[in-house]
Amino acid sequence: MTVTAHPRAAATERVAVRCVDSDVHPTPRRGELAEYLPEPWRSNYFGTHPVGDQIYYDAPDYAHAYAMRVDSFPPDGEFAGSSPDLAFKQLIMEAGADIAILEPASYSARLPGANTAMCSALNDWQANHWLDGHNNWHERWRGSICANIEEPEAAAREIEKWAGHDYMAQVLIKAEPRPSWGNPKYDPLWAAATKHDITVSCHLSRGHFEELPFPPVGLPSYNHDFMVTYSLLAANQVMSLVFDGTFERFPTLRIVFVEHAFTWILPLMWRMDAIYERRKQWMQITRKPSEIVKDHIKFTTQPLDYPEDKTELGRAFEWMECEKILLYSSDYPHWTFDDPRWLVKHLPEYAREQVMFRNGIQTYHLPETVPALEGQVRVF
Template sequence: MTLTHSQERVAPAERIAIRCVDSDVHPVPKRGVLQEYIPEPIRTKYFRNHRVGETIYYDAPDYAHAYAMRVDTFPDDGEFACSDPDLALRQAIMEAGADVCILEPAHAPCRIPEATAALSYAHNTWQAEHWLDSKTNWHERWRGSILVAIEDPEGGAREIEKWAEHPYMAQVMIKAEPRPSWGDPKYDPIWAAAVKANKPVSCHLSRGFFETLPIPPVGLPSYNHDFMVSYSLLAANQVMSMIFDGLFDRFPTLRIVFVEHAFSWILPLMWRMDAIYEARKSWLDITRKPSEYVKDHIKFTTQPLDYPEDKTELLRAFEWMECEKILLFSSDYPHWTYDDPRWLVKHLPEHAREAVMFRNGIETYGLPDTVPALEGQTRVF
């Protein structure tokens, strides 16, 4: 069956082995749809009573025209990029070669926790009804994220429990910006619920407004290029908090995925943490070297790929950090920073290609080994 036979919309009986798991695809609701899932009174009091303006600190190339998206990802009906599941299927799966895509709806945190929670939980029902239902996900290639407001640990835990048994919800998704850092025991209900559901917890970078913006030690950045670099610093702080505050000792099976925070910085950070551990071991309650916690509990997505002029430097870094243990392929579709899997795989060490492109994804998200075959789909391997 080809995609042109849309009236049937049933999965083919033939199945193929998964060879590419894309850990970062951003679906977007059509205009006006998401508000249907936000309960009153917060729908009217918060989301319908004020405008959200443009933000100069997000000045990605061609932002005024395409909002930092690939121009070809906007559907013909005038809706936003990646609001049409069929177009996303054609571009991200049929043409680029991903076999499974992890959906990560992106939204900015709100200024009050109740609004952030309402917005997050609305996205869960929207995913289930517009992307993960049998009509849209007939091909079984989409996997959703259980969005959780980490500012609301108890409510977030209930939301994880609500969606834990959904067959296509693959992970829990949080934001990295709220304070305090993740090692604080106040967040333990989130981690406990994720562990009970056997779901990894994914963290995607975000941008809010005013005090919801991520603030580096020296103050607020002004532009997109500042933000894109400083997000790695934010992730580094969370990694240190999780390890030194004993999060992985409290939850030995917890798995964390950092999405779009880059990854090359983790190598010198592991070196530095290990050195501090050796020097102050008697003062610390953790039971292993920090680098061991990273390799056993934390994954990083490949996009954005830090690409030096001398490719051998990148290959050495891949080897030193044991990339086959900690990296997951991601494309960041439909953004302008999109990385095609056929391009990305060429820059990985040969021995790590299968692990990064699909084996780690299958293990991390609890995916099957096969998916229904789609006639004409590009294959990365």
């Protein structure tokens, strides 16, 4: 029998983008990252620190499926999210996402140099294993330029290296480092991002200073404390960015908080506006904090805080002007996966298109059309 291999090629027909997923987690297969890690970090640090030994997480079914969708593990025995083809089938063809923003796991290290080395390796790995012509033939994957915020100059160099790549859509950093983001120490990173007009996103992660975020009252006791603490961490960074004048220094800077929840931003904006009215003569900012947030900061929808009375969520959506600040996200392949066909039903009708795809297209400078895929589920 003769077998003919046909190269993967995108269709000439194009369809409108109707779902942008802002939070998808690709995972390297065993051994893939090693070739991209520079020495001595490859041998002396990461080669002696198995990732699983440092994980603190007691999510449902963690012992069995590592808090991942059970069906997202590929048949070859590799980890969930390691197969571009399976992710394409489940997320693009079956769930209906048109473009997905890839955010690799953080692989946190205690040493800034090790974090910088890992960021560089993850960028090379994405380019060669997800964004290449073989795996991104359909033009649906968009990568993240992983940047170590602890070393702002090194982060800026990484942005300069990758900002011209056709499929790198954002810069990806962590929220934990001290001091907070409003400190001028980080200006080289913001300057590089705004120079190339590329969005900066922060996905919740374990960082350099603590294996868990460190609130003022001390380390949390349980995973449920830990998950709530991430929102508090993001709130502090929002205040720092606003009150320390970061957006005054970089008026085109765009920040996305990924998986930090979002319902807390409404009372925080109220509180910041109240303080601003009383103390604005001493501040570095010239606009109400709520206006700055709505112009410069966005949040992803997952996790969705869902009260028993849905009308309460509807009021919160309206008051915070969710159509301006929310981006749809699925968190694939985690167990917390939010299917876009489910999520869209819980959004106010007036905000659905903005949240599900228009904000994503604008935030990440994405195309408005993609190659058509026969048999793909469509959210709209």
